[in-house]
Amino acid sequence: MDHAVIPDRRAAFKDAPEDLVERMSVGNAEADYILGGGFPENSINIIMGHPGSGKTIFAEQLIFHNASDQRPILYFTTLSEPLAKVVRYLQGFRFFDEMKLGTQVIYEDVGPQLAKDGAPALIPLLQNAIRTLSPKIIVIDSFKAVHDLAPSVAERRRMVYEMTALLTAYGTTAFLLGEYTEEDILLYPEFAVADGIVELSRRRLGNRDERYFRVYKLRGSRYLEGAHAFRITDSGLDIYPRLVSPRMPEGYEPASERISTGVQGLDEMLDGGLWRGTTTLLAGPSGAGKTTIGLQFALEGARQGEPSLYMNFQENPTQLMRTIRGLGVDLEQAQAQGLDLVYASPVELQIDSIIVDMFRRIQQRGVRRLVIDALGDLASAATDPQRLHDYLYALVQHFAVSTITSVLNFETAGNTISGNGLGMQNPMSYLSDNVLLLTVEGKERTRRMLRVLKTRGSAHDTRVREVEISAAGLCVLE
Amino acid sequence: MHEAHPDTRVILVAERDGTVRELQRYFLEAAGFAVEFADDGEAALERARALRPALVVTEILIPRLDGLALCRRLREDPRTAHVPVIVFSILAAAARAGEAGASAFLRKPLVESIFMAAVQELVAARPTEAMEEQWTTQ
Numbered sequence: 135m136d137h138a139v140i141p142d143r144r145a146a147f148k149d150a151p152e153d154l155v156e157r158m159s160v161g162n163a164e165a166d167y168i169l170g171g172g173f174p175e176n177s178i179n180i181i182m183g184h185p186g187s188g189k190t191i192f193a194e195q196l197i198f199h200n201a202s203d204q205r206p207i208l209y210f211t212t213l214s215e216p217l218a219k220v221v222r223y224l225q226g227f228r229f230f231d232e233m234k235l236g237t238q239v240i241y242e243d244v245g246p247q248l249a250k251d252g253a254p255a256l257i258p259l260l261q262n263a264i265r266t267l268s269p270k271i272i273v274i275d276s277f278k279a280v281h282d283l284a285p286s287v288a289e290r291r292r293m294v295y296e297m298t299a300l301l302t303a304y305g306t307t308a309f310l311l312g313e314y315t316e317e318d319i320l321l322y323p324e325f326a327v328a329d330g331i332v333e334l335s336r337r338r339l340g341n342r343d344e345r346y347f348r349v350y351k352l353r354g355s356r357y358l359e360g361a362h363a364f365r366i367t368d369s370g371l372d373i374y375p376r377l378v379s380p381r382m383p384e385g386y387e388p389a390s391e392r393i394s395t396g397v398q399g400l401d402e403m404l405d406g407g408l409w410r411g412t413t414t415l416l417a418g419p420s421g422a423g424k425t426t427i428g429l430q431f432a433l434e435g436a437r438q439g440e441p442s443l444y445m446n447f448q449e450n451p452t453q454l455m456r457t458i459r460g461l462g463v464d465l466e467q468a469q470a471q472g473l474d475l476v477y478a479s480p481v482e483l484q485i486d487s488i489i490v491d492m493f494r495r496i497q498q499r500g501v502r503r504l505v506i507d508a509l510g511d512l513a514s515a516a517t518d519p520q521r522l523h524d525y526l527y528a529l530v531q532h533f534a535v536s537t538i539t540s541v542l543n544f545e546t547a548g549n550t551i552s553g554n555g556l557g558m559q560n561p562m563s564y565l566s567d568n569v570l571l572l573t574v575e576g577k578e579r580t581r582r583m584l585r586v587l588k589t590r591g592s593a594h595d596t597r598v599r600e601v602e603i604s605a606a607g608l609c610v611l612e
Numbered sequence: 613m614h615e616a617h618p619d620t621r622v623i624l625v626a627e628r629d630g631t632v633r634e635l636q637r638y639f640l641e642a643a644g645f646a647v648e649f650a651d652d653g654e655a656a657l658e659r660a661r662a663l664r665p666a667l668v669v670t671e672i673l674i675p676r677l678d679g680l681a682l683c684r685r686l687r688e689d690p691r692t693a694h695v696p697v698i699v700f701s702i703l704a705a706a707a708r709a710g711e712a713g714a715s716a717f718l719r720k721p722l723v724e725s726i727f728m729a730a731v732q733e734l735v736a737a738r739p740t741e742a743m744e745e746q747w748t749t750q
Binding site: 177204205264265268296299300302303304305306381 | 723
């Protein structure tokens with residue numbers, strides 16, 4: 135007799151892929167993307183950052199996203215914040231769901247008990263919670279505050295050891311929040327046992343703040359390194375993953391089609407137009423005609439039925455519309471054909487959010503032509519030159535892979551391409567496939583000149599050519 | 613004569629992690645089971661033969677005789693061949709547990725609902741005492 139009476143569970147033996155780590159979404163697509171799909175389930179994670187950095191909001195967004203009927207989520211507050219206060223601020227967020235409070239999401243203020251019995255009292259509190267509630271997620275906010283209640287380093291270490299043993303033995307995902315600094319990573323024992331460490335930071339930049347989300351550690355996972363900008367909105371954290379260079383797809387080949395610039399005479403100078411998927415740097419001083427050429431390029435795209443995006447940081451929408459109408463263009467018609475005009479004030483924004491917004495539009499609309507007017511404004515929205523350089527490099531790579539033809543306007547201080555007062559030496563020219571330089575000359579009469587400094591794969595016109603701006607736009611004179 | 617009648621309420625657990633043991637004891641006792649622990653595979657095998665528990669739960673990583681070898685030895689012995697075994701391990705070894713004759717494999721960490729559902733299902737499906745008497749005397 136074999137033991138067939140025992141239910142044959144062999145099917146179950148095949149069910150579990152042996153090395154698959156289940157992921158817990160944080161309720162935020164961009165954060166999940168940075169975390170390689172979310173936090174590993176049944177892990178211990180630290181969310182660190184100064185007061186006001188967004189730790190609690192991040193944790194609350196995560197727990198309300200994961201709240202379900204099956205196993206509740208337990209939120210221990212250790213700072214003696216009355217529930218009423220927690221809920222008051224929580225209600226302002228869109229992810230808050232009153233129906234889940236008290237059943238699927240359980241807040242417990244353990245501050246008084248810890249204050250009375252000391253840090254080791256956390257262990258029986260956790261044991262009891264696991265036995266009675268079987269929580270799927272446990273948040274301890276703030277865990278660092280628990281340390282202050284431990285009289286000795288030895289006691290702290292013992293408490294962390296016991297807590298780790300418990301949280302490892304039981305199937306729950308833990309988030310320890312704390313006002314830790316980078317130096318604390320070497321000092322506090324919880325960092326050694328943590329499976330994941332995420333830092334939220336805030337940096338003052340003039341009269342605005344920049345916030346960053348950074349993953350320090352995520353065991354057994356690939357994640358997107360570096361600082362990712364975020365804002366706090368009523369939806370929680372709005373994160374802008376750092377732009378990284380795309381991997382060139384296998385069999386990637388540059389497009390072999392030329393497209394018209396929409397500027398009379400310029401296509402001939404370029405040996406038949408721009409190669410699709412190339413990036414063109416259009417440099418020149420103020421008033422030389424960069425915006426006009428950029429608009430003509432985008433409008434030509436719309437005329438040909440190609441979705442075209444014009445990212446404008448210079449002129450407000452009214453000014454830009456006036457410029458377009460001045461070219462004799464029916465704006466509504468152009469927009470219906472696929473022209474998307476976007477104005478963003480770089481003063482208000484971080485480069486990360488601008489870029490993320492741009493890529494969303496590119497994806498949503500299937501953009502084929504893009505103009506950025508102007509790069510210098512992006513530079514002022516970036517906090518350091520290296521970050522800007524990395525961004526621009528990645529940007530150009532993305533355009534090449536998606537065969538988006540781009541024109542990047544760049545304002546120079548004079549008639550040469552180097553030096554613009556913004557610390558961008560040799561700006562972009564080595565990243566761009568093509569470089570065009572507009573200059574303004576003449577004493578008695580202003581003469582605008584255009585010169586092709588570089589093209590990739592074209593026998594371009596090497597002469598300096600005069601251009602003229604009229605009601606029909608900018609054209610190259612014979 | 614048997615050393616003991618198969619005890620339908622005793623669960624034998626081969627586990628060395630104190631925290632896991634505590635959780636197992638708590639949840640199993642709360643469900644009305646008596647729990648006995650063994651520190652290693654040899655001790656577990658000996659206790660299983662004597663006790664003939666309702667269920668054996670074993671980690672793979674235990675000394676002297678690992679959990680998979682324990683599982684095979686339980687299956688080979690007519691006295692314990694019909695005792696259901698849950699291999700409950702930190703290792704992702706579902707296939708190996710199946711090959712060793714385990715009734716179920718659960719990966720750590722412990723989640724009460726999953727662990728107890730497996731325990732209850734296997735205990736309920738366990739052969740009756742009379743059936744076992746018959747098999748062991750054959």
